[in-house]
Amino acid sequence: MEKDKLPDANGKKNKDTNESEKSKVHIVVEIIEYMPNAVVTKTIIKKSTGNVSITSFDADEELAEKKSPYDTYIQIIDGAAEVIINDKKYQLKVGDGIVVPANAPYSINAHEKFKMITTVIKSSADD
Numbered sequence: 001m002e003k004d005k006l007p008d009a010n011g012k013k014n015k016d017t018n019e020s021e022k023s024k025v026h027i028v029v030e031i032i033e034y035m036p037n038a039v040v041t042k043t044i045i046k047k048s049t050g051n052v053s054i055t056s057f058d059a060d061e062e063l064a065e066k067k068s069p070y071d072t073y074i075q076i077i078d079g080a081a082e083v084i085i086n087d088k089k090y091q092l093k094v095g096d097g098i099v100v101p102a103n104a105p106y107s108i109n110a111h112e113k114f115k116m117i118t119t120v121i122k123s124s125a126d127d
Contacts, residue, residue: 020044029078032056034113039063050121057081057110065107072100072120079114083107 020031020043032042034056044052050070054077057063065084074083075097083090083098085106090098100106108116 019046028054028117029115032115034058034115037061039110044117048122050119052117052119054115054117056115057108057113059110059113061110063108065105067103067105068100068120069102070120070122071102072106072118074098074100074108075117075119077115077117079110079112081114081116082109082111084109 020026031044032040032054034040035058037058039055039057039061041053041055044054046053056078074092076092076094078094080091080093083092083100083106085098085100086104092098
């Protein structure tokens with residue numbers, strides 16, 4: 001059996017065992033746990049047109065500067081985070097969200113532990 005691919009009820013291998021089960025109610029902040037000294041990500045939905053994921057950051061962890069060719073929406077669902085976009089710092093708390101523009105350099109710092117939902121919609125057209 002291939003690693004990370006488990007058979008479903010029909011014996012077929014799932015494409016992504018990290019993707020959340022469909023048509024099942026869940027409490028979003030409980031989808032992922034905090035891990036000591038770690039950043040952990042779980043995929044909620046993954047499609048060729050975009051994805052939604054949830055990430056937990058332990059205190060003092062960070063996401064090094066990166067860029068995405070697509071707009072990325074970040075929403076804080078537990079704790080607080082520092083998001084830096086184009087060298088400008090934003091302090092986000094529970095309930096806050098921000099759109100990171102496509103191709104903008106950004107990084108994330110966890111001065112305390114926090115969880116966030118990230119949504120990326122892959123599109124070649126500006127709507």
